[in-house]
Amino acid sequence: GAGVSQSPSNKVTEKGKDVELRCDPISGHTALYWYRQSLGQGLEFLIYFQGNSAPDKSGLPSDRFSAERTGGSVSTLTIQRTQQEDSAVYLCASSLGVATDTQYFGPGTRLTVL
Amino acid sequence: AQSVSQHNHHVILSEAASLELGCNYSYGGTVNLFWYVQYPGQHLQLLLKYFSGDPLVKGIKGFEAEFIKSKFSFNLRKPSVQWSDTAEYFCAVNAVNYGQNFVFGPGTRLSVLP
Numbered sequence: 001g002a003g004v005s006q007s008p009s010n011k012v013t014e015k016g017k018d019v020e021l022r023c024d025p026i027s028g029h030t031a032l033y034w035y036r037q038s039l040g041q042g043l044e045f046l047i048y049f050q051g052n053s054a055p056d057k058s059g060l061p062s063d064r065f066s067a068e069r070t071g072g073s074v075s076t077l078t079i080q081r082t083q084q085e086d087s088a089v090y091l092c093a094s095s096l097g098v099a100t101d102t103q104y105f106g107p108g109t110r111l112t113v114l
Numbered sequence: 115a116q117s118v119s120q121h122n123h124h125v126i127l128s129e130a131a132s133l134e135l136g137c138n139y140s141y142g143g144t145v146n147l148f149w150y151v152q153y154p155g156q157h158l159q160l161l162l163k164y165f166s167g168d169p170l171v172k173g174i175k176g177f178e179a180e181f182i183k184s185k186f187s188f189n190l191r192k193p194s195v196q197w198s199d200t201a202e203y204f205c206a207v208n209a210v211n212y213g214q215n216f217v218f219g220p221g222t223r224l225s226v227l228p
Contacts, residue, residue, distance in 0.1 A: 043218035
């Protein structure tokens with residue numbers, strides 16, 4: 001079946017602009033995660049959605065970052081007033097629900113802020 | 115805050131050599147532990163996971179890992195590596211009492227020479 005998809009695959013933007021990154025999880029997966037992977041770094045947890053519960057936003061690095069998940073499916077990560085340090089690969093993953101479930105990752109969006 | 119360390123940044127082995135990649139975490143409570151792998155040009159995928167029971171867990175492609183609670187470690191092993199094991203390997207920890215916030219290590223790049 002279809003895996004996790006993300007769009008765009010690459011995004012180049014100018015400092016100060018807003019960007020939106022999209023994630024389509026696997027159908028039926030109630031949990032959705034966003035991570036950031038900077039060059040040479042591991043994955044940094046950003047935010048987690050589980051069904052209709054309030055999201056766990058504990059990993060968002062600043063108030064310029066926000067995310068929403070509409071209808072329990074598609075999610076959008078928005079970065080306002082982008083900075084050069086926001087340049088990274090943004091990964092989305094989904095799972096059936098609980099922490100012990102396997103996360104299935106998308107291909108990522110490579111964001112470059114000039 | 116929890117943290118995950120991986121001992122080696124880059125490991126180079128010849129085919130048929132044995133592999134052990136170290137992973138240590140800092141959280142003292144109950145944890146779920148994972149190893150994910152990213153083959154060149156592919157998405158991150160699960161190799162194996164531990165959440166309870168036998169501390170020696172077996173995963174795909176002949177990999178195994180041992181959870182040693184007293185050492186806060188979850189090292190990954192394979193008795194005989196193949197060229198196709200060339201990839202980046204990430205250890206991840208979920209602290210059970212901290213919801214579904216996952217902490218990933220910085221990754222270890224494995225290069226297997228034919």
